[in-house]
Amino acid sequence: MTEEERERIISEEFADLLVEYSGDYSVFDRFPNATVRIINYIYAVVHIPAQLLTMEFVANLGYTVMPHCFGLISEASLEATKIPRIRNIPNFSLRGQGVLIGVIDTGIDYLNPIFQYADGTTRIVSIWDQTIESENYPEVGLYGTEFTREEINLALLSDNPLELVPTMDFIGHGTMVAGIAAGNEVPIDDFYGVAPASELVVVKLKQCKQSLREFFVIPEEVVCYSEVDILYGINYLLNVSSILQRPIAICLALGSSQGGHDGRGVLSNTMSIIGRRSGTAVVVAAGNEGNERRHYYGEVDRLTGYDTVELMVGQNEKGFVMELWGKSPSIYSIDITSPTGEYVPRIAASLNVNTEVSFLFEQTTLYLLYEMVETQTGDQLILLRFVNPAPGIWRFRVYERGDLNLGFHIWLPMSEFISPDTYFIRSDIFTTVLALGNAIVPLTVTAYNALDDSLYLYASRGFTRTEVVKPEITAPGVNVIGPTLDHGFVAYTGTSVAAAHTTGVAAMLLEWGFIRGNIPNMSTVELKKMILRGARRDEDINYPNRDWGYGILDIFNVFDSLRTGVVI
Structure with missing residues (x-):
């Protein structure tokens, strides 16, 4: 590795991705102008120019490539x-x-x-x-x-x-x-x-x-x-x-x-x-x-055809990412209602959905990613990325296609990564192990x-x-x-x-x-x-x-x- 390539490890001008290659080096051909570092025989780190890291880029490669963010768990x-x-x-x-x-x-x-x-x-x-x-x-x-x-x-x-x-x-x-x-x-x-x-x-x-x-x-x-x-x-x-x-x-x-x-x-x-x-x-x-109210578990009501999720967003919330995980083989989709009543109709599920939603009466920008088959789990992921979310109660109706009624989970970020005033109205204390x-x-x-x-x-x-x-x-x-x-x-x-x-x-x-x-x-x-x-x-x-x-x-x-x- 050259000194220039080593500099990319710490440079803020380069973003880091985690890629599963399992011995197949041709996988890295998808990353031009990148530096590759092998971790072990399964995984590698790929350093790419930071400006490439967009929702569209992640949608094309899959959410799996994004490193997770970790925080501190706590302070006879x-x-x-x-x-x-x-x-x-x-x-x-x-x-x-x-x-x-x-x-x-x-x-x-x-x-x-x-x-x-x-x-x-x-x-x-x-x-x-x-x-x-x-x-x-x-x-x-x-x-x-x-x-x-x-x-x-x-x-x-x-x-x-x-x-x-x-x-x-x-x-x-x-x-x-x-x-x-x-x-x-x-x-x-x-x-x-x-x-x-x-x-x-x-x-x-x-x-x-x-x-x-x-x-x-x-x-x-x-x-x-x-x-x-x-x-x-x-x-x-x-x-x-x-x-x-x-x-x-x-x-x-x-x-x-x-x-x-x-x-x-x-x-x-x-x-x-x-x-x-x-x-x-x-x-x-x-x-x-x-007991932080950051996990939601729901099952679709067979009579109405959906389950309503209510999310309280705090006054000083700058933004956050929310993940909905549905169990295969069911297929899930959502619609959205903002605190002022703006309605985003049901966004149908397809193999890969990547869309940006702006709201007329709020400063909120919402980036939405559907990943029908998430690489590591095989299950469906719906990723919602909020920037400057309007405070108040957001409502999401979750729909399930199929007759199995398997249920779904939604997680908000952990402590410190999100305002304590942002939480699910009807939360679930279980399945909260980090x-x-x-x-x-x-x-x-x-x-x-x-x-x-x-x-x-x-x-x-x-x-x-x-x-x-x-x-x-x-x-x-x-x-x-x-x-x-x-x-x-x-x-x-x-x-x-x-x-x-x-x-x-x-x-x-x-x-x-x-x-x-x-x-x-x-x-x-x-x-x-x-x-x-x-x-x-x-x-x-x-x-x-x-x-x-x-x-x-x-x-x-x-x-x-x-x-x-x-x-x-």
Whole structure:
């Protein structure tokens, strides 16, 4: 790759597409004046001039090529999971020794003592900061800067460490996740990292490109990451794990409401592939969308021939993208009524519809895309892209052609990507697990309050759109103590907290299974079976269910089930 081609990776003048090529390089002939980077034997990133990224362009290639936009999922726990109890048993003092914990997030405060050994050296193997450009970029990414353990240790000895290693976590989410999963114990502040003997590999994500942000009408001030950069972050973690020949537990506390919510998609498929890799555990947060009123499920009334969807749009809403997913083989179409009563007649479904609608009495522009057979799912997608939507109640009548009455789902963007005053009047709390939480192989975690065993109020509920059980396990995620950027500690809440906690537990299990040789080829598949079999369950609740999955995480029960004869 030439230097000019490498520059396209970070240049705002070029947009990034995700293309499935599956070894057929002729696929790239459709992209003149483009640079191609291979991710793996299935997917590639294609960099095209940003001005080409229009609705017409996407309609011609298919919505699949658009990278999804990911945001941050959230802002006493050891006892709840019975970690101290298992550590008090001889030969079971599991602390993640020999295991790597990978965090792809907002970065890490490497100066915090909870990420250092007693002698003051770092417990961080390396940091890939995608936001700092230099010649010291990792080969798997070709951009950003990689900081090694040696460089971090030199910085820690310096009077001005940030001059030597300038990477910082300005938001604190990544530091929180890393601290809960792997931080040193600080009893005076009631803080206990789950796997304090593990070491960390960190990816600090760069913000997504402006072209992607503009396409999905995501506010400038909101933290937003591209699926492309997360993919390269995953490759980086796996590369470090392979070089060091050590197992790794990966925590992904990021989410997106885009896609079919069925475990398919480039990033979800990739996570399921690597989740089967020996010595790798993949843990993802379910999301905090359960009570945000951003999901709608409907079935067409057989008497009227349609279902009416009412959407409240807030006063300060600048725009958003809304996705309607219908189940094949039924065919869906819609008509539209604006808040002032302007009516757009039913837009008939055909193989590929791409149209722009302007409203006489409002400043709204609506871009509408029908994709009869979406490439990854085979189901129908209706994409509505609102720019400057008029506030008030919008009504959509959804029609279904066929006699099956299979129902349909509609999703609005996740928290922060849309105004809290924009929501469905008649919303549905279920099927609100975010990507990557719908991916089949990774372990998807939701949150509960360990003090009273109540489910976290805003936790996303399952199942997937195709009825796969997600989330699968529930872990402490309400008022859990974690580190702050001023080296203090506060209580955090959300499913990202629960995912961080569970990642630490995954590191403990990798130590027992992979490092100690009890299950030498342990992957996410085997690890997940152990965790689900050991889950604590209420005898008055049927499992698995949409709220709790298979129950509450209980590491003691995991090993107790093995002792009482359960075979993995």
